[in-house]
Amino acid sequence: MANTTTADTATVAHDEPVSDADFADILTATREFVRDVVMPREQEFMAGDRVPDDIRQQAKDMGLFGYAIPQQWGGLGLNLAQDVEMAMEFGYTTLALRSMFGTNNGIAGQVLVGFGTDQQKERWLEGVASGDVVASFALTEPGAGSNPAGLRTKAVRDGSSDDADWVITGQKQYITNAPTADLFVVFARTRPADADGPGIAVFLVPADAEGVRVAGKDAKMGQEGAWTADVAFDEVRVGNDALIGGAVDIGYRAAMTSLARGRIHIAALSVGTAQRALDESVRYAATATQGGTPIGNFQLVQAMLADQQTGVMAGRALVRDAARLWLSGEDRRIAPSTAKLFCTEMVGKVADLAVQVHGGAGYMRDVPVERIYREVRLLRLYEGTSEIQRLIIGGGLVKAAQRSR
Structure with missing residues (x-):
């Protein structure tokens, strides 16, 4: 595939919605990039635990670091319906590819898009959209994961004036893209929760600010090349202009809104990966033989493929x-x-069934379904565990019924 630049794909007018025709071109270019460029090098991602530099550069040139950032800030300006179609393509290959630019488009970038001041957007969003700035979402802490209400990181004003600096102290954990981040979107408690709100603010902290310390990258079960790390903030001083939205109570709402949007994206990513696992299973079942008969002719194997297909379509x-x-x-x-x-x-x-269809071959490191099996386990944990989702769904349904009485 020829290298596709931002100019090639972002042909829409400034700040205009991306048309179906233009989006079809963007999606086709993305699919070709994923399948023709990235998929043949999946083993390279895994063996080196990194995204190859040339693939990173090609993703930048295509505008993938800012596909969900508004056009006025240099992004492609895709809406969420278009975002999920892109995510299903990204899910078809190693999840490290999507993770590389996922925080720019998603949980970190959307905090700036949705809640930042005009000055904050002007300062940061063009760099985020181009990929020259990697933004990292610093919410999770030891003891405060899926529920931000448990945050212990503190931000204290150094003075009584409204424009006084803030001093941030605390520990963050499992922060995606922390080792390569240029900007941390940091959630911190400014006071105990009270009748006025949860007391959580969000700050823009440059990675090179004095007192920011990023630990070595985590050793994880899967998703090689998608780096996470702990981040410490040791009396990090930032100006009042670093306070997102210029208000101390925006943080909790910004986190919840960004995470909710991100959950739809992660769901779409899961569908893309499930489709890949299904395709690998069907291909293997159609060609691998047992006693001279393709295993896909066996009804129990067909039943597994049927369950996979049903899950993907649903x-x-x-x-x-x-x-x-x-x-x-x-x-x-x-x-x-x-x-x-x-x-x-x-x-x-679906990934578990894919390994089962492959039999012993599915347990081997050079077989795609082995990688998929390890990678997708994380999807049930980040941006809110399955247990948290059940509480949100069940609690929301009950509250809605009580309000309607």
Whole structure:
């Protein structure tokens, strides 16, 4: 595939919605990049535990670091319905590819897009969209994972004036892209929760600020090349202009909104990976033989393929519906959690069946379904565990019924 530049794909007018025709071109270029460029080098990602530099550069040239950032800030300006179609393509290969630019487009970048001041957007978003700035979402802490209400990182004003500096102290854990980050979107408690709000603010902290310490990258079960690390903030001083939205109570709402949107994206990513696991299973079943007979002729193998196909199709429909409800504003809470719960659990089952269809071959490191089996386990954990999604869904349904009485 010829190298596709941002100029090639971002042909839409400034700040105009991306048309179906233009998006079809973007999606085709993305699919070709994933299947023709990235997939043949999946073993290289895994063996080196890194994204090759030339693939990173090609992703930048294509505008993938800012596909969900508004066009006025240099992004492609895709909406969430288009985002999920992209995510299903990214899921078809090693998840390290998507992780490389996922925080720019998703949980970190969307905090800036949705809650930043004009000055903050002007300062950072063009760099985020181009990939020259890697933004990292620093929320999770020891003892505060899926529920931000447990945050212990503190931000204290150094003075009584409204424009005084802030001093941030605390520990963050499992922070995606921390080893390569240029900017941390940091959630910190400014006071105990009270009647006025949860007391959580969010700050823009440059990675080179004095007192920021990034530990070595974590050794994980899977997703080689997708780096995470602990980050310490030791009396890190930032100006009041680093306070997102210029308000101390935006943090909790920004986190919840960004995570809810991200859950639909993760659900779509899961569908893409499940489709890859299904395709690998069908291909293997059609060609591998047992006693001279293709194993795909055996009814029990066909039953496994049928269960995989059913999960993939159900997940794809659910993701698209959740994205539609988000865009219309009809449901930005229960539908995202429902999509993430179903699709991340579904891809785990599909990956398990893929290994089973492959038999002993599915346990070998050079077989794609082995990598998929390890990679998808994380999807049920980050951006809210399956258990948290069940609480959101169940609690939301009960509260809605009580309000309607």
